[in-house]
Structure formats: C-alpha cells, structure tokens
Amino acid sequence: MGNCQAAEAATVVVQHPGGKVERLYWSTSAAEVMRNNPGHYVALVTLRVVESDGSGGKQVRLTRVKLLKPKDTLLLGQVYRLITSEEVTKALRERKQEKLKKLDRPDYIPKSATVNNKERGTDSENSDQEESFGQRSSSSGTQRSRQNWRPSLQSIDEVGT
Numbered sequence: 001m002g003n004c005q006a007a008e009a010a011t012v013v014v015q016h017p018g019g020k021v022e023r024l025y026w027s028t029s030a031a032e033v034m035r036n037n038p039g040h041y042v043a044l045v046t047l048r049v050v051e052s053d054g055s056g057g058k059q060v061r062l063t064r065v066k067l068l069k070p071k072d073t074l075l076l077g078q079v080y081r082l083i084t085s086e087e088v089t090k091a092l093r094e095r096k097q098e099k100l101k102k103l104d105r106p107d108y109i110p111k112s113a114t115v116n117n118k119e120r121g122t123d124s125e126n127s128d129q130e131e132s133f134g135q136r137s138s139s140s141g142t143q144r145s146r147q148n149w150r151p152s153l154q155s156i157d158e159v160g161t
Helices: 004-009 030-036 085-104 111-120 123-133 141-146
Strands: 012-015 021-024 040-051 059-067 079-084
Touching: 030 040, 040 085, 059 079, 079 085
Parallel strands: 012 079
Antiparallel strands: 012 021, 040 059, 040 079
C-alpha cells in the first residue's frame, strides 16, 4: 500500500488537446501514439525555471515543447503532449519569420561570428598576424570556417625504372 506513488511515476503520461490525460504503463513508440491519434504529433514537455535579469529575484517558468520523431520511444516517467498538425505548421511559420526578422536587422551579429572573433583574438592582433604572413582578409571568412577542409594534392610524375 505504501508504494502507490511509485506506480504513478512509472507511467507514460500523454496529454490530449481536449484535456484528456492518457496513462500508459509501458514504453511505446511515438509512431504508435500518432497512429492512434491521426493528425497529431507527439511532443516532450519540459519545464525550466529561469531567474529573471532584474534585481527583483523573480523566477520565470518556461515550458519547452520538443517534437518527437516517429521512431523515438516514449519513456516511463515522462510527460508528453499531443499537438495538432495545424499548431505545428503555425509554430514553424512563426519561427521562420522570427529568424528572417533577425537577419534583416542591421545590428544583428550571428553567434558564429562572435565565437570566431573570440577564438581569433582582437582585431589589432588579427591585423598584425595578417601583415606578418602577407594574407588578405576576406568577407567570406565565416563561410570558409564552416566548410570542411579538403586537401589539395598535385600530381607527381613517376619515373619508370
């Protein structure tokens, strides 16, 4: 009788959009849940508590929803939510618009550029290094760092013996 709460923790909780809560007592795949609920995606719900920047010491609770792939397994003890396909497309459209707005801002600096500047050092150090090696800086330096390195091999003539 004292272990009733242990049985509750060992369930997969699936929250439906209408407020219905479904409890599964075994691990199952997201594809199976989606098959039983057509037109819905399965999402993992995580709750994060973040301290606000102000000096008031307030905490902000953020709910993060991560869409699962059909091959993913729903684990015991986790809470999942069914999300309609319309909500998913709406959220993806909004996310894309936010990214485009960020890129259009003139004061926007991508994270990769700030990381590259920190790794390289200050601008004066960079100019000193470039002068000593006779290299020129290019505007596509950040693009070049994302590409994989490929060796450039020149052919060698073999002498027959």
